[in-house]
Amino acid sequence: MKLLAKILGTALAVAATFAATGAAASLAFTSNRLSAGNASVTSCGVASLSATRNVDNGGNVTQVTIPSVPAACAGETLSVTLVGAGNAAVGSASAVVPGGGGTMTLSSFGATVSAASVLSYSYAVVGS
């Protein structure tokens, strides 16, 4: 029985060590690798994006058009957030970059968004 207690104790100690290692790995992802510009997180070739949008006669945004998305981003996800006062998101949409990249048109922003309330666009292109 004493032997069994030793084995169990050893197992728990090893488990605690791995758990600590796991927690450290999670911390590295959120704090170190991204903010430090780790080489494993790179752009697919986007230097900048600039959008235009269409409205209906009530002045609500109907679609956002983003030209010149690099072909290298094909298959990745382009997200656009419509940002209003106080840097608050007033709408967002995303779509997969088509083969060849090019011009993308996004619509359905999750809510009716007045063009007058949109002060900036935020973009993100994410993929693997």
Next chain:
Amino acid sequence: MTRRLLVLAALTLGVTTSVAYAATLTVSSWHLWAGSQTLTKATCTVTGAQSDTDVQQAHATTSFGTAATLELVPSSDSPKEEWVFVQFDLSSCAIPTTGGADSATLSLHLSTAPTTSFNFDATRVTSSWATTLTWNQAQTLTYAGSPTTSSAGGTTNGVQISFPVTVDVDSFIKGGSNFGWRISDSGTGVNAVKDLATFASTDSGANVPTLTINYEY
């Protein structure tokens, strides 16, 4: 008992090891780019139309382009129907073609209201016209399939009638053809004496048509 404890120990080790392994896998080989674009907001009011006129069914070959008034008579008064045409030059606003209208309002001064209210339809004109336009020529122009907006005229003299035309002006800014609007009735007018709406034209020199644009670029 001993066997159960051994199995528990083995499971504990296995699960913990898996969690630690997965946490290190998700980090590598991702693409990420983030950016932003700040918009500039501004307002421009165009005072006075580049071109405005009315056309009269009863005088089908006559031009009224220099008159001080713009007359509108509903279709129910046929063959005395009258339409108003108005077009604005946006070049003074110098809005980049990459910009867009947040809102745009065409405003006409209703000098003389009809005795019975009817609705005024603003329909985008899609072919070229000039202030020498006549009723017969207006029949050959092309128009958008449906009115951009419809505003109730009322029966009060000396008020401003506003037409939201955001979608059309947004198109103008982006390089779409700008031939202005036709103002006509929406078939709600009645065939009555003095069923006539009169607006101030640019040639009147006062209370002239305006187009106010809130835009971004």
